[in-house]
Amino acid sequence: MKHTLAILVENKPGVLTRVAGLFSRRAFNIESLAVGVTEKPDTSRMTIVVSGDEHVFEQVMKQLNKLIDVIKVSEIPGSDAVNRELALIKVGVDSSTRAEVMQIVTVFRAKIVDVGIKSLVIEITGDEDKINAMEQLLRHFGIKEMVRTGKIAINRGAKTVKVGK
Amino acid sequence: MAKTKIPGARAVIESLYNEGVEVIFGYPGGTVLPLYDELYDADIRHILVRHEQAAAHAADGYARATGKVGVCLATSGPGATNLVTGIATAYMDSVPVVAITGQVPSTLIGNDAFQEANITGITLPVTKHNYLIQDANDIPRVFKEAFYIAGTGRPGPVLIDIPKDIQTDLIEFEYPEEVALRGYKPKAAGNEQQVKRAASLIMDSDRPIFYVGGGIIISEASKELLSLAETLKAPVTTTLMGMGAFPSSHPLSVGMPGMHGTKYANFAIQESDLIIAVGVRFDDRVTGKISAFAPNAKIIHIDIDPAEIGKNVRVDLPIVGDAKNVLKSLLNHVKDGKTRTGEWNKKIGVWKKETPLTYRKDELLRPQYVVEQLNAVCPDAIIATEVGQNQMWAAQFFDFKTPRTFISSGGLGTMGYGFPAGMGAKVGKPDSTVIVVAGDGSFQMNSQELSTVVQNDIPVIVAILNNGFLGMVRQWQELFFDRRYSETCMQNCVDFVKLAEAYGALGLRAAKKGEVRHVIEEAVKSGRPTVIDFVVEREENVSPMVPAGAAINEILELE
Ligand SMILES: Cc1ncc(C[n+]2csc(CCOP(=O)(O)OP(=O)(O)O)c2C)c(N)n1
């Protein structure tokens, strides 16, 4: 099963290696990983999507908690959370396909952020499904390059993942 | 008034003073020259080893014998990598060690500079935590944290890597009073509700057994364990790491469980209806085939490390906390209850009588006899062991009475550990007799330390159970590979008496039963570092034995 983890860590060099090492050693594949600073400058937040055996997953959660630089580990539930990814997609176009691509962009409420003679760069944010759907459609026109950020996620409502006292 | 500034290396020494460090095991080199210059007139004893691996093992042995944090020191590159086996050994057995390494100057890091090794990267999976100091001002905080992390919670090794330029940078030194670690808050007390539930499970049980290990020794919970076991009249099985946690000659003791455990410990586990596991981790050498382990028992697991709970076996009642704390409050809850373990103890008594731990008592010099004689002459000795058959015989035939008297590499099974660890133990406990029960193979992995014990006058006794074989591997070859002794014979390769003498130590030999007692007494009397070459039966096996992967009641009795 897939799990989305929000991990609060010390904003220091080397922390990412420590966290990633725990997953790789137990043959866990990290499907995506996004890191950035939080509302507190000394704290970073990692959002990691992993899949693997349930029992092993529990072990990894406990091992993560043991890392000195890890302050808090929470699982973000699939429902009741806002999940977002950002992708930049470079699509090959010519005069006959340009309009159609632009139409898709409008339908998905994506943005065109660069226009070339033979290509467009499209920026899209959304959950994984939305981005996959867009990618599927654009494949017909020829995707020349794509980059995705990896998922970030936040609980809906008042619930927060925060450093305790 | 502005404080006077001191160089980083001096700040390291001041930090060590603040932590009460009395001794360091180390070896110098280019990137620790400023540190060694400060050590030259520091009030800290430095023991110059002959190989950095031995420095790490000695710091580990010192820590296990005293309960204090052991400290070792090495230069960058090869010095640091030589520490790795010792650090990994300490990690597997939860031993508090702080390892200090020099590093190439910060400006050169990452350039494949001369004697550069990414030691924080290398030791990442075998340390509890590690540091690369990038600013000399961080030295006091890092040392404060390192000793705290190493010594608290589930202890473990912490490495501090210090670039050479950081050692000469000037700082204003102030040692912090407290640590502020947001991500590290070890939990000492167990959940009171869980403890209550445990108490009622225990009072409801007919066939309880305590399964205890290194956690008892680390948290110094032996007294609590003894009261609890006696109050409940419940048997106690002690793992290799827990030797000494419960007196092995106590009527309630059933000895060691698992692969080379007593038959009656394994029978008791298999027939028990409640296992009270304290400071143990259900290692595969203990559980055997996990699906067949203790099929009739509920399991209470008490451990300070939440990650150990539910890792290998399903647990019915977990309690996260320090063993001493939890056992204390458990004792309060069971004190006045009536136990009904009478039948159970009778049954175990019969097993004990029918399947004792023994060996063939003929005229030949068998290794078990040597261990028995060591026990007879030095009943209060600290025993450090190497790895292999010698280690198992030491665990089986020496009578351990008190904690911190059995020092052995359990988790990693590191050959070459025992001698330097024994040396560290002797440094920490100079008034105790320290005996290293060694194998001829293992001893040769760090025998160079004879030079260290002679130079520093550390009178340990190395008792080599010399079978001319890598005995434990040979035993497996005999049993599972058709006696094809591939590369396990080492007979007559070295004269250990001459080797000892070459280093200026005392060398003794016994090849007959009648000589054993005398050489042990002579070694003790000499007060010198001593090697005794016990020329023992070559193909003696460690028995009983549960083959790897079998259930622990499927036991082989070996000749
Ligand atoms: C560093 C290391 N290498 C290899 C092994 C595998 N091993 C385990 S026991 C053993 C034989 C040990 O021989 P010896 O020290 O003579 O002890 P004996 O079993 O004969 O008592 C070996 C090679 C090990 N445990 N550690």
Ligand SMILES: [Mg+2]
């Ligand atoms: Mg041998």
